[in-house]
Each structure stands twice: as C-alpha cells, then as structure tokens.
Amino acid sequence: MIMAAAVLWIPLIGSCVAGLISFFNQRTMDDVAKLVTCMCMGVSALVALDLAYDVIIAKKIVHGEMLSWIPLDDHHKITWGLYVDSLSAIMAAVVTCVSFMVHIYSLGYMKGDKSIARFMSYLSLFTFFMLFLVMSDDLLQLFLGWEGVGLSSYLLIGFWFHKDSANAASMKAFITNRIGDMGMVLGIVGCIAVFDSVSIPEILLKLTTFDEAFFRLTDHLTINAYTFICISFLIGAMAKSAQFGLHVWLPDAMEGPTPVSALIHAATMVTAGVFLLIRLSFLFEYAPSVKTAIVVIGAITALFAAVVGLFQKDIKRVIAYSTCSQLGYMFMACGVSMYSAALFHLVTHAFFKALLFLSAGSVIHAMSGEQNMRKMGGLYKHIPVTYALVWIGSLALAGIPLFAGYYSKDWILESLYGYAMDGGSIIPYIIGLSSAFLTAFYSWRLISLVFHGDCKADERVQSHIHEAPMIMLIPKVILAVGAVFSGIALVGFFTSSQLISGAYVFTEIEHHIPGLIQVLPIMVALSGIALAVSVYHTQRNKLAIWLVRFKRASAIIQSGFAVDEFYRKAFIKPLQWLGSFLYHHIEKGLIDRYGPNGFALFISRLSGALRYLQTGNVRDYAIVMIAGLMGMLGYVVVVIK
C-alpha cells in the first residue's frame, strides 16, 4: 500500500514544486524545477517497477482506502482508495517509465523555453492523474483521473498559448473528450443504479450473482442495464482512445510540444480507453452486442486511420494517425475477448510509439521546427542515430519478427482469425491484415521522405541540421531497447493464462493456427515495406503524376475524409446559430417582449387610455355624475320597485 501510494503521490510533489516555481515566476529556480520533477519521476518509476514485480510475481492485490469521498447513503460510500492488481501494476510501470524518459528528453527539447518549469509541472501532473486513473479502486475515482488527464492534455496541447491553432486544438481535444465523459458519467450512474456501488471489486463480486436488470426510458422503451452501461463506457473509451467518430481531436493535438505527443497522445493517455475496456471486461462479457460493436469500431478505426496516415504531409500527423490505427487493433482485441493481447500490444506500442515520436521530435529539432515531410529528405547522413532509431521503431510498428510489435500484433491477428473460425466474421481479420500492410507502407514512406532523397529545405535550415544532444538521445536509446526486446521478453508472461487477476473468468481459447496464417502477417508487412521502398525510391515521378490525377480524392483523404468539415457543418455551426437564435428570438423576442416589457407596455397603454377620463372639464364630470345618478335611480325604480 505504501509503495502504491508512493508511486502515485511522488509525481504530484514534483508537479507542485515546479508549479509553484512557475507560478511565482522564479526563473532562476528553473533548474530546481527540472531537477525535482525528473527525480520524482525517476523514483516513482523505480518504485513502480518494484511494485509491478511484487504484484505480478507474488500474485497479490494491493487494495486500501485513503479517505472518504462522497457518502451516498449510510451503507454506501465512495472512497479515495488504491487498487493495484497486475493490470494496474503493468500500466503504472509503463506510464512511469515512459514518463521518466519523456521528462528527461524534455530537458533537452524544451531547453531555453522560458516557461519550462510550467511544462515540467504539467508533465508530472499528467503522470499523477494517469496513475490515479490506473490505480483507482472505484469508477468515480477513475473518472477523476480520466478528467485529470484530459485537463493535463488540454494544458499541454495549448502549452504555447499565444498560438491560436494550439488553443483551438486544445479546446477541441477537451470538448471531444467531454462527449466521451458524458458516456462515462452515464455508465457510472448506471452502475450505481444497478449495483449500488462504484467500487470495481464490489461490482465484480455482485456480478457473480448475475441477473437481468433493465432501465426504463419511456413506458414502451426499456434497455438492458448491462448493455446500457457498456455502451456508455464504450463511448467514453472511444473518445479517450480516439476511435473513429471521436478521433478528430488526436491529429490536431499534435499542436502540442513533441514530448507531449509522445507521452500523452501515443504511449499513455490515449490507451486509457483500452485500459477501461480491460478493467471492466467482466461487465462487457455480459453485453455481447456491445462487444461486437467494439470489434466493428476498432476495425473501422484501424483501417481508416491507416489510409488517412498514408496521405499526411506532417510528420507528426503520420504518427498520430498511426497511433489511432494501432488503438483500433487494441479495440478489436478487446472485442474478441483477448484482453491480454490488447494489454500486450498496449505495452509494446507504448515503447515503440514513444520512440517514434521522440525521434520525430529530434527530426523537427534538427530541421529548425519544420514538420512538413515534403520539405525534408536525405537526413540520414546528418542524424544517423535518430535514423537508426526510427528504423527500429518502424520495424517494431510494422511487426517484423524479433521486434516488439511483432509478438503483440501477431497475437491480435491470430485471435481475430480465431474469432472468424469460431463463427464470427472474417472481415476484422482481413481489415487487420490490410491495416498491417498499410502500416508498413506509411512507415517506410515516412523514412523515405524524411531520410532519403534530396533535402528540400532551404540553405539556412540545411546548415543547421544537427544530431540531437545526448540528453535527448539517451531516453530514445532506452526506449529503443524496450521497442526491440519488450516483445520477446514479455511474450511468455502475457500469454500465460489468468494474467489480469479478477478481471474476467473466461479462458482464452487456444486455436490451431495453420502455418500459412502464421506467416501471413510477416509477408504482408514485408510486402508493404517493399512496395513503399520501390515506390518512393524508383517511381517517385509516376507517383506524383498519379497524385495530380486524383488530386481531389487525395485531398479528401488527407483531410481525414472530411470528418472535421462534416462536424463543423452538422454540429458546431447549427449550435452557434441556435445560441444566437435563442438569444435574439426567444430570450429577447419572446420572453422579454411579452413578459416584463409587455407588462410595462400594457400598464403604460392602459394608463394612457384611462388618462382621457380625466379631462378636467366640469361639464364632462357633471354629465358622468348625472348619468350615474340616473342609472342608480333607474335601478331602484325598475329592479327593486
């Protein structure tokens, strides 16, 4: 418990120290901020590794309460607690390790930035919230971490807040994620309605006495409670993990500094959705229709993002779409109940994708801030170490044997094949394979465009091209070690059964995989590489002609199939219009006009009309008086008699 608490809170200490230094604008103490945050992160990472070792080897679960949070009623309380099982421990280890590397890398990357203390503070704060997310014992607390990482992501994307594009991107990220949070909240309140609890172990316990529960929406419409809860959580997971439909924020999030992209938008935060699916796998097993939906969404995302990735010019956007696509793989794995495979891919992906992003950062650094790949080229002579590291990352991403990605991706593909053999559709497997081909293709497209051919940058930029300093290289080398060896080292561990303790009780079915199917992914990846190399080294001119011929199509694909444009036209503009319509026509035109103003007008008109009675003329008054008298007299005479 103490160790778990230490892993969690130490990054917060670092964040607070750096945050205070930044708040009080003590530029002279920047070094202290850097030192403290990195040290805290280092300590946290070490303890997290130790904790993971403890939890996994000894197969024990750390569970403890810290403080009471929201008491629901006398018997049910929501508490601040920690819950570390093997899943949390693995996540915590990955998060802290990658975060530590990124912290160190940032020292070099952000050198000279006048608000580096603020940056380090945000990074540590993000790590804290991410740890909070993975180590929480109840859903509401998980939601806190969930929102917390969203907040840190908002702050970090918009770190350079004088840049308008960065501000727009950060807001977009936050609001898109909030759509998912809507689902999260619904899932949480649904759990409370069904289980009277949000504690994950307690829900698991109560679920063993499984019975059907229903939510009544209207008199005629009821929905299975588990399906409802799972759909809600799925929406949450989709937003966080940038699945198709809610993915629009991720490419834009690349406005943030590159270390942020590596840590948050590749290795850790975006995997939170997958983590949620794995964490609540026991619930999803009761909602088979939602699981099918997960497979479909994952497949669409994997293919869509890979296709869009092919057409990107910006080096970071290529990798961002690639992340999106890989998350699609993880979703597919979750959808076919291969949670261990999803987690395995999550871990290996964290290493090689962080490596790719940090290398991209070095490239951008070398190119004086240029991100357009069309303006790069021939860099391998100038920055050989980064070149080698990109190769390693890409090989791992493409799933070449012996590199990390091979083991996890291959496993996912095999389980998709198994899914098809078990009566499911074969389409996910085919999509998985074709995405693997595209992945290999766009990776080598990136390498060819950036590192080979002639340099297209101008003279001034060219003269500045330089290899990154040691402080940026060392973290990348360490991550590269992970990208190479994490697969082969952990494959035995992940494939052993019952890895995710308590998470689900279903044995993962072993399939007999024919030999051809086993080598198919490798063939596909290699052919993708070969095609990319041949196209970009020998057929570039032809390619250019083709691109011109299909200019419009390629522009649409490059813009991500115009999903952004669609959202702007279908949602944002109408909402804006509705806002001003309501203000001018309902608020002012209806309520105010016929409410208070109408009343005031009515009174003034009425008094205006009544004013004519007061003529001030004695004769008029006398007439009225006589008329009244006559009336009364008549009344007495005629009616009363």
Add this chain to the structure above:
Amino acid sequence: MISFPFLTLLLVLPLLGAVLLFFIKGSPVQILSNTRAVALWTTCCTFLVFLFVWQEFDPAKSHFQLTHQIPMFGGMGLEYSVGIDGVSLLMLMLTSVLMPLVMLAGWSSIQTRPKLYYIALLCMQSFITGAFISLNVIMFYVFFEAVLIPMFLLIGIWGGEHRVYATYKFFLFTFFGSILMLVAFLVIGTYVNSFNIVDCKSVIEESFTSNVSHALWWALFIGFAIKIPMIPFHTWLPDAHVQAPATASMILAGVLLKLGGYAMIRFHLLAFPNLSAHYFPVVAGLSIIAIVYASLLAWSQSDMKKLVAYSSVAHMGYVTLGIYSQSAIGVKGAVIQMVSHGVISAGLFYVVDMLYRRTHTRDIHQYGGVASIAPKLSVMAFIFILGLISLPITSGFVGEIMVTIAVFKVSQLFGILTVVGIVLAPIYGLSFYRQVFLGKTSEKVQKIKDITLKEFAICSVLILIIAWVGIYPKSVIDVLDNTVKHMVKG
C-alpha cells in the same frame, strides 16, 4: 436549557453595524475610510459569531436547533422565531464567508455615497441571514422580500448605464412572484392556524381540495422559481448582473439566488412532497431545458458578466433537479451545488471585476492574451473556470454527480438528458477562457497589472473552499445527513 441566542446575534449584528454607519461624520475621505472599515469589521465579527453557531450546531439532530422565540402580536402566530438545520447552516456559512470577501473586493471601487452603500450591504446581509434562519413563514416572507430593497438600491444607484431598466425588471419579476407566494402562505397559514414552519407538514397538501393544493403548489413554485431563477422567469438575472456593481453581483449570484433553492427545500419538500413528486417531470424538463438553453446563451454572449449570469442559470438547473428528485442524495447534491455555485460564481464575478477595473471593458472581443501579461490572474481565473465546468476535485463536480445519480435513479430518461450539461459547460467556459486569456495580447490588455496581494487573498479563500468541498465533501454532507433524512422518504 436556554443557550445564548447566537442566531439572533447573527441577525442583529450587521444591522447594528449599519446603524453605526449612520453616525460617521467628517470629510468625504474620512467617511469613506471609516465606513468601509466599520463594514468590514462588522462582517468579520459576524463571521466569528457564525463560527460559534457552527460549533454549537449538532449534526446528529434532525430537527431545528438553536431555536429562539419571542412571542409577538398577541399570539396571532406572528411570533419571532429562529432556528437552523443543516441546510440553513450551510447557507449561513456561504453568507458569512462571502460577505467579508465582498467587502474587501469592493474596497476601493466605490467612491460615491459610501455610507449608503455600506448600509445597504450590511442590511442585505442581515436580511439574507434572517431569511435563512426564520422559522416563521411570515417572518421568512418579510426577509425574503426585504432583500430586494438593498439590492434595488445597489443596482439603482451604483449600477451601470441601463440600471433603471434592470432594476425595474428585477423588481417586477421578483415582486410578481412575491405576491403569489404571499397569498399561498396566507392561505396555508390561516388553514393550519399557525405560521410556524415546523407545522408545515405534508398533511397540508391533503387537507385542501386537489385544485386548491395544485394552485398553492404553483403559486409557491413560481415565487421560488423566479428567485432561483428558472426558465422562463430568468431574464431579470442577466440584466441585473450586467448593471450591478461587482460586489452586488457577487452577492446576487453567491447568496441571493440560493434563497429560491432554500425555499424550495424548506416549503415544497416539507409541505407538498406528493405534489412535488407529481410535478417532477415538469420541473425536471424545465431544469434540463434551462441547462441546455442557458449554456447555449452563455456561449453566444460577448459581455463577460452576461456569460457568467447565464452559466448561473444553467447551474441552478442542477439544483432544482436535485431538490425535486426528492431523494436524499439529490437534495444533498442540490445543497452542495448551491454552496459550490455560490463560491464559484462569486469568484468568476470577481475575476470579471478585476479585469474590468484594469481595462474598463467587459467585451470579450476586446480581450486576448491576458495570460501572457497577467499569468497569476489567469491561473486564478482558470481554477474558477475548472469549477464552472465541474471538473472532479472541484466542488461543482460533487454537486452535479450527486444530482445526476439521484435523477437517474428516479427517471433514467431524465438522467440521460441531464448529462448533456457535461459537454455544454466546457464549450462556453473554455471558449471564454480562450478568448480572454489566451492567444495574442490585445491592445487593451497590453499594460495591465498582475494580481495584487488583496485580490490574491480573496481568490485563494474561494479556491480553498472549492477544493475543500471537492476533495472532502464528507464534512459538508455530514452536516446535511440527518436533516435531509428527516425531509425525504427515499
């Protein structure tokens, strides 16, 4: 055992301060410095008295405590009677914490007629306190309405350009509600033959014929809904806020709106539980419309004060939802939401005031890039906005999630609709932050100063409350627990 009447002291102390202000004489400069010193010290003393009240309050009891009665008017039922339960205690806390801060906040911005200004503020505090502690319906009504007078003066004398229109609108709306309320109170009072709140029991709604009790429910509801304010009775609020001086805005949003919610809990829940349950779909529908409608309107505003005012309407939607869900969690959530909104909106109005004093404009489009010129001010504003969009760890989240839980249990459909606010709040909250604080620095803000120590202190106190309620709401909920259990069945 007769304990010291702390509540009466709480009520009288600000009035005493106000009387004292009458006797201040001297040159205008002296008057200014003396009046504000006296006013500040009075509110501070009131806060100390409140601490005693807090100390004396026993959360284990479910009925009214610290009661103090003085029979008056020959036993016509119009006696002076005060007492508090958990809900009133929290409302008192909000009032007595905010008032000294409000005094400090307006320290140097009021130069004309300071005497009257501070008298109005102190009277207002006394009246608000009176409304929260009254155990007599008529006394409650008198205080409830008396609050209007100082507010009317504050807006009418120290307000902005269109203050006359705003005050009349404000007065027209609230007075319309008051008349309905008064009639309802009189009918109930004469029927029960007592004006004591304790006698307002659920039997009342069965004692009348159904038409009459429905009419009574609506009369009270409209009266309360105008105060809180709820769609479509809310249009006085943005105008009043825009024209009011900053201090008045802080009180208006921070405390005054809570009177409506408080009265709903006090009268509707106690006297009309069945009818309130019957009308839950209506109220829930209106509240959800309010959340969506006000959020969209807040988004389309260019005046910062209007934006915050509309966000208040949206947040009060959660309060009504929670109250009329008639479950323990919902009512507790509603009270927490009231406390939280009081602090957050006061903070936001203060932020707007800080900006206004520096640039003399409230037009969002004239701002930009404040964060690069005044980073500390921006951090403070950002924390308040986080509360506004109810991020977890802030108090706003606790209130909203509790209300959502309660509503979802009562009706899944309304529960689903309630969460729409989660998406809408950041749309207006963050676009406000982006336009004002981020981006390139505009001309107007080039030379502004960062936060001063006084401003920093005020903001920190408010932020501490937000964080405290957000992280450890148990301390607040414990106060409410027994009170609410006694109030609702579920």
